[in-house]
Amino acid sequence: MQLLIQQILNGVAVGSAYGMFAMSFGLIFATMGILNVAHGAIATLGAIGALLVVESWGFPLIPALLVGIATAIIIGLVTDRLAFQPLRARSNPLGYLITSIGVWIVLISVAETLLDHQIKTFPPDFVSQPRIITSWVYLAPGQFWLIIVGGLSVVGLHLILSRTTIGVQIRAVGYSEVWSRISGVSSSTVVLSTVAISCGLAGVVGILSSIAFDNVAVQLGEGLLLKGFAAVVVGGFGDVRGAFAGGLIIGVTEVLGAQYISGDFRDVITFGLLILFLIFRPQGIFGEVKFGAIK
């Protein structure tokens, strides 16, 4: 029983990472219809940005976090402006995917160069508080923060989208670009905000995950991308809460599956879920069938 609870918690921690990434990925997809395969690389580069200032200048946690987030946002905005913006006028969904592949190639190369083709880590005990040790469960600091920040981010993002002006505008554009423009929504403001929120969140996930899982590597971002993508399919694109829930489901299922069925089968379960949902319920548990309107 105690093992079960421990594993569920582990699953929730991992699932928080997947869920946060899923939200950031799903936000872009739901608003702009872009399936951005480079999004994982953005998370990686956010982590690298934070790592660099920690290694070179000994930044403490919060400033490093901010630097990392800023890195991710800047890269996101620049690549959107250079690579995606010019395609927006044409209605060619294929073009976006291919361009995002180009962006992905560039970002991965940059990341590998910055990492000197090694796997690096944050200094040990970089985040040493809080360590939760009770007779029931053990939670490492990295896991703790993933869960907390994850919870905060899903609540925060949901509130932003439903209560703030910009949030409503983002959802309006996601619903229909033409009608939102008629209502006076500036689609460029919306695009900037969406990219900023989405990439900022990706940066947060990248940094926290690399701390929690103790590695900064290109594979980290790619893993988040794939699991995040599965989470969005399982949870649903339209609502960020659904995407986050999808992440939790995938995380918990993965850990429990590895524990009780077989370590090797961990990914089979994840992708099996993915396939099942794609066949039987492509809009996910919480989703409605709606796709991005900004072309």
Place this chain on the structure above:
Amino acid sequence: MNGFWNAYSANVEFALVAALFSLSAFLGLWSGVLSLAPIAFACGAAFTSARIDLDHPGLPLMAHLIIGMLVGAALAYVSSLILLRLDSHYLALATIATVLISRVIVLNLPQYTGATLGTPVTRIVSTWQLVLILSIVCLVFNSLRKSRFGYSLDAVREQPEVAASIGLNVLKIRRIAFVLSGVVGGLAGVLQSQLMQYITPDAFYVDLAFVSIAAAVLGGAYIWVGAVVGAFVYAALPEVLRPFLGNSKNIANGVILILIMVFMQRGLIDPVAIKRITRRLRNSIASPSQQRTE
């Protein structure tokens, strides 16, 4: 010439097989479907061929190629039953998922695939056989291009609803294209495995899938020649740019891809643009009194 060959023979060989991967990706695009699945079919074909080679060494190349094509076709057929019913966005995502799943399957069947350790493959194909195989495949594509099937594919891609009302069975046509992409993908998988001589679960993964589709689109997604040209350009570019960019050649590939999508979105080889240009050339060569307007 010999110097070039010594230095670049491997590149050329990989480019020849890359052209096959690119053509398999192109088949999906030709029917209006964005499908990365051929790489998963290639994976299945490669590991099956490798396994059979381990159990029954000494089989001729032809046998391996046929096995590869059959496995690819079978995998494609079965997955088409599930995938082709999905709407286009989900379909693309689902094909990405098939590639992810193929790797998981490889990892979980150690008896057949060697799991993380991989499987060795004996190379029995020569460079000239590669050229021959690619040429034959190209001939088939060329034959299909202006055939009944070719025009049906064009119609299904451009206006699927209209195509249906003309009498074209869109689902069936897409299924055939899908199975063909499995055949070509299977072929590519077997050949690739022989060039690599050692295949691991990562050998046929999303990176290869992305590069294949990118090459097809870069070269021109509207005609099969584009896929072949795209694959060669994609393979050659890093080498051509190496003196200028050193090891940042990959970045160059990515940048080129972006530039092409922004400025030449129909790719390097675009039949529409070519017709337009040749007409203008013909008109300007003809004397003014002979120039026709439409």
Place this chain on the structure above:
Amino acid sequence: MKTLEVENLCRKFGGLDAVSNLSFSVETGKISGLVGPNGAGKTTVLNLISGMDTPSSGVIRINGIDTGNLKTHQYANLGLSRTYQNIKLFKGMSVLEHVLVGLDTRRNTKLWQMLVPTRVDLRERSAMHEKAMELLERLSISHLAEVDAMTLSYGLQRRLEIARALGSQPKLLLLDEPTAGMNKSESADIKELLESLNKEGLTILIVEHNIKFISDICSEVTVINFGEKLRSGSAEEVFNSKDVRDAYLGKERNEMVLHFEKLRAGASRDIDVASFSRKSD
């Protein structure tokens, strides 16, 4: 014999009844019209008849065959073809290639015969090429065979759509606003074309806004409004009936027009029906 029979056709979109209990028919060998103000449901009806949409209830019969369980691509074999309100040509294809696609139902080559240039395939290709040129000749656009279809003028594109539709040798041709955006002489050309096709035995159903065109060419007209049938009959009957004019003009304006007509009593009794068609939004 009726080529087309529509019985109690309904199409609901959530709470909206786009088509409501519509029944009408088209007799073999006739040219029929389907008219109605904007939003009346005309294109929806065409989509239902051509199998591109599924009715919520009701029966559609083409040449006596119930189309309820058919898939879209099976309609061409029933002898049905159509054109579209917004021209839907194939990007990148030439005029000739469009018609070649249209001829698909008349082709027999199988995939394996096309993988290499076999004699069977090549023979069929040249036969189809000939048939396609004949069709283009019929539509007076054979000189444009190699032209990229997207570069054609609007009127010629509409003609090409018809040529493509004729490829399957249909018995029933559905036209969605074939003269939209055309001037008088272009419309007259289309009228001539349709009449000669009809003389050869083609049954035609035209959805149109151009009332004059419809009155000139159709032997029978059905008017719908808000998805329901308003009236069926000859063009003269239908366009002079009060409820049709109410539907187009609005009740008040109709009263006003009738009032002024009475004042003009003694002048020609022929009503210029063209003046009653509402401008398209």
